[in-house]
Amino acid sequence: MSDSQNLLVTMQGPVSEVDVLEHFTVHLEHSAFSIRDIHYINSQSALSLLMRLELADSADIAVLRKELDIAAKKYNLEIQINPLNEAPAASPVYRYILTLLSQQLRPELLTKLFRQLRERSLHVAGISPLEADDLHVFEIEIHAEKPIDRQQLMHGLLELKSEYQLDLALQADDLFRRNKRLIFLDADMTFIQCEMINDMSHLAGKEAEVAEITHRAMDGKINFDDALRQRVALLKGVRLSDLERLILNIPYTPGVERLVYILKTLGYKIGIVSGGFTRVIDHIKQRFDLDYGFANTLEVKNGELTGGILGDILDGHQKGLILREVALKENILPEQVIAVGDGANDLEMLSSASLGIAFNAKSFLRERAAGSLSLPNLDALLYFIGISRNEVNALFKRERVK
Numbered sequence: 216m217s218d219s220q221n222l223l224v225t226m227q228g229p230v231s232e233v234d235v236l237e238h239f240t241v242h243l244e245h246s247a248f249s250i251r252d253i254h255y256i257n258s259q260s261a262l263s264l265l266m267r268l269e270l271a272d273s274a275d276i277a278v279l280r281k282e283l284d285i286a287a288k289k290y291n292l293e294i295q296i297n298p299l300n301e302a303p304a305a306s307p308v309y310r311y312i313l314t315l316l317s318q319q320l321r322p323e324l325l326t327k328l329f330r331q332l333r334e335r336s337l338h339v340a341g342i343s344p345l346e347a348d349d350l351h352v353f354e355i356e357i358h359a360e361k362p363i364d365r366q367q368l369m370h371g372l373l374e375l376k377s378e379y380q381l382d383l384a385l386q387a388d389d390l391f392r393r394n395k396r397l398i399f400l401d402a403d404m405t406f407i408q409c410e411m412i413n414d415m416s417h418l419a420g421k422e423a424e425v426a427e428i429t430h431r432a433m434d435g436k437i438n439f440d441d442a443l444r445q446r447v448a449l450l451k452g453v454r455l456s457d458l459e460r461l462i463l464n465i466p467y468t469p470g471v472e473r474l475v476y477i478l479k480t481l482g483y484k485i486g487i488v489s490g491g492f493t494r495v496i497d498h499i500k501q502r503f504d505l506d507y508g509f510a511n512t513l514e515v516k517n518g519e520l521t522g523g524i525l526g527d528i529l530d531g532h533q534k535g536l537i538l539r540e541v542a543l544k545e546n547i548l549p550e551q552v553i554a555v556g557d558g559a560n561d562l563e564m565l566s567s568a569s570l571g572i573a574f575n576a577k578s579f580l581r582e583r584a585a586g587s588l589s590l591p592n593l594d595a596l597l598y599f600i601g602i603s604r605n606e607v608n609a610l611f612k613r614e615r616v617k
Contacts (some may be wrong), residue, residue, distance in 0.1 A: 220270040221251075221299040224283060230262040235290055239264070242286040243379025246279050247271035262292065266279030267299065295580035300585035307338070307358030314599050316590070317381040320351040324379045331371050332357065346603040351588075354601070356388060376589070384599040386570055391550035393601045398444040398478060399538045399564060402489035402510070405574050408466040411491050412446055418457050421449040439560055440528045443490065447513065455515055462498050470594030475503050477506045477597065477607060484545055488534050490560060492601070509537050535563030555596065556580070571595050610617060 226239075236255065252267040270276065280296055287294035317324070332339060341356040365385055372383060386392050416425035425446045432442035436488075462519045478485055486507030487523075489496050493510045500508035514523040534556075542552050554561070554568035557576045565571025565584050573584035574593065581587040586599050597607065 220272070220274065220276075222248075222268045222270065222276075222279075223299050224266045224268060224294070225264065226287050226292045226294045227261075227263045228290065229260050230290050230292065231260050232290060235262060236264075238289060239286045242282045243279075246282060247274040248279065258443070263288075271334045290361070307340070307360070309359040309362055310340075311357040311359065311363060312386050312392060313355040313357055313603075314345075314386075314586070314601075315353045315355060315381060316347070316383065316588075316595065316598055317351050317379065318349070320353075320404075321379065324375060324381065327375055328372070331368075331375075335363075335368065336360065336367075337363065343498065345434075345598055345601065346605045347598055348604050350595070352598045352603075365585065366583055369587070373578065373581055373587065376581075376587060380589075382586070382588045382590060383597070384570065384572065384588075386576060386585060386599075387550075387588050391548070391569065394551060394572065395410065395600055396551040397484045397486070397542055397543070397547045397552050398553040398555070398570070399486045399488055399507075399534075400485055400554075401534075401558065401561050401564075401574075402491055402499065404557045405555055406468060406471055407485055408468050408545075411461075411465075411495050412443075412450075414461055415450055415453060416446070418453045418461065419450045424449050439490065439530050443511070443528060444524060447520075447524055448522040450513075450520050453520045455518045455520070458494060458520070462495055465495070465499070468591075468593045470592035472503070473607075474594040474597065475505070477594070477602070477610065479504070480610060483545070484541070486538075486541060488529070488537055488564070490529055490531075490534075504548045507541055509533075531560030534561060535567045538564050538567050546590045547603065553596075553600070555593075568573065570599060572599065 235257065248268045248270040250266055251269045252265075252462040254265040256263045261533055265582055280456060283294060295615070315328075329339060336359070339355060343354045345352040363385065368385065374454040375381060377384070387484045400406045413422070413425060413429075414423045420576065428437070428442050428445050431437045432439060475485060484506045485497055486509070487499055488508075489510040491510050493508075493512045496508040496510040498503070508528060511529050512525040514521040514525050520567070538552065538554060549567065550569045552568040553570045553572065554564045555567055555572045555574050557574050557580070559577070559579055562580060562583055565573065565580070570586060571584045572586045572588050574588050576587070586596070588596055
């Protein structure tokens, strides 16, 4: 068969009828061709149909063109029929999905995005919208001849993030993208909207001292373990009853209850892991009926904090180790794991998951994570695993019917 026996057919226009496809195919039933590709959208009275046809050697192209024209004119559709002379494209070796979230999708944003992808020899093979609440969400299919250097790509794309207020995630386009089974989340400033040790310092009257140690740790002048022990030492004498009242009034991140409900309904195992304290994490675990909770244990005597920590410090390395051990225990592949955090000590945990999301994080973590989310609602990460607004609404509608 010659290349000229391949045709690209496009039809588009405003249409309200529902039988367009049926009418179209009736006209072509006796034509000697096969449909190699078909893309069809009929939404809000706008139709777009694209097909790649492969004609048999015996096919009469003139007759086929006439039949296609008749089918288009019935609904006042514009039609274009073009021969395809190119050889079939080779199947891409590596496929990815770049999910883009933006409250305002501006042309210059897309221009810069497409340019960055092209300069990295990444081919945009398709773009599909995902229904979302008050957001523009698009899944961009990318083909590459070699594995993408995720950190290098994210570094470039995150320059667009600060300029255009967008969120994005890059994942392999494979069986596991919509088949995750385990998620682990950091606690402070991720699952909850506060740094608990700062709130606890108010109870001890040591706000300034704790803040100063935190600042030194962020500047790299003191490591995480030493900084935590020094801050906890300042909490000596805090009454357990006061701490419990504080815990009962934890401010949770918007969308977290919705996120947990949906993921649990889908069968996810959910864990929370923190460099904070078990008194807090155990409460959260019980309140949300989570599967796992890990944190540091404060020493308590006579109803008061002693200023000490029992056992080893749960640091960034331990977070990553815990996630990997739980996945192994649950017989869950790394490709089926999500991790969410905001701090540098979450890096190993995010790197151990196939989808690591930096949530309202500094650039250090955003550049190294598979995805970056800066929206206030934590449940927006559902878009990164391909769950649309319609699917979520259908889930809640089904629950109300029961």
